[in-house]
Amino acid sequence: MITTLRHLLVDSWAGRAAAILIFLAFIGWGVGDVYSNMGTSSSNTIVQVGSRSITPDDLARALSTQLPAAAQQMGLADASHLPDGTKQQIARQVLHNLVIQNEVQLAGERAGMNVPGELIRKEIFAIPAFHNAAGQFDRAMLNDRLTRIGITEKRLIQMIREDIISRGLLQGMGASVQAPTSLMDRLFAFDADRRVLDVLRLPFTAGTVAAAPTDEQLHHY
Template structure:
């Protein structure tokens, strides 16, 4: 099978499909809005299509997986910040491209091989290490999957793996890439730290009155500030409003005659009298 796949992958049509497969990751990852339309099809590669329901299910599954990793339910804004929507588009586009290539190459998977792959999945094995039919149904039910849908999807994944393994067989990664991945995966950090708690600190006693008084005397200047008062006033004097040139002597005389009673002071006399009962 691998020999046939290698030969098929060398054809011009297969190479074009593989190039489109790689390009789909970049295109869908840049902007999913470029392919928005009113139909139910989200992704179309040849005869392979992905419906909006399939996309919604894959998106929800990806969000649930990320939420379990972070230990909290991601909001729509957080999922968008992580680029989950673009990731799901890229995965679905790549899967559709591989499915189309598999269909063009007439690749398939036997029922026995498919059953063996499902039975070998650790997620469906019991404590004894054997396939558990009840555990299989329970896991799919908890994931919101029907058995037929899961089996169909598992078959597609297995066929896709055949294509990927065949095209990647014999590929040797550059040493720089291997060293970078190895350094990333197995990199360690040594941390030296000192832990200080209240138990390492001698308790500070409450100061007595003498200590507080002495401290206040040395620092009281820092708490003093001059006292200020603010006020508003209008300065107005007779000279500011009086116009001497506009008052005549007759007006002064007339005003005096009218007010002269207020300027008069009645005359007074002091009398001393001695009284005797008889002369």
């Protein structure tokens, strides 16, 4: 889900506009809950976002994916070789993403968004990792994959439900956002503008020296 949100919010103008709206929603709805509950929640809660909690397990699960990916990008064989400063920066970014994800879910709840069980079932059955050699959904493959990555079927269903809500909310907002005409004109002018440049080449060997420079001229130069 983090990867999906990152591409949606970064790789398109509509996504960036939607990100601004989500940020404003975060400021207006959730930031008070986040900071008022920081440090006052139970020992199993890092941040309380409205009625939703971010637990150490949530953060550890997200870091277990992001740290190896960062190490690979830096050419390191193992995430343990990452500098401490880099690990802290990644942890802050991951926690920030988790807060935004929970704010998106709260916004979906406020909007009355509900995901039918049949839609979740279709999403799970369409995941290639759960297909056998014949390309069909295989319950044994599902159980094996979930065991390997250490999540339960209940957690998988929750993740799929939240992903559908996030896509429905963000894509709907992104489709309704329109860029200002002045911005579109500038972008079009930048891409479509053409200039002609004439270049005159003067070979150094073709030049002639009328007279040797004086010491005063050399010093001035």
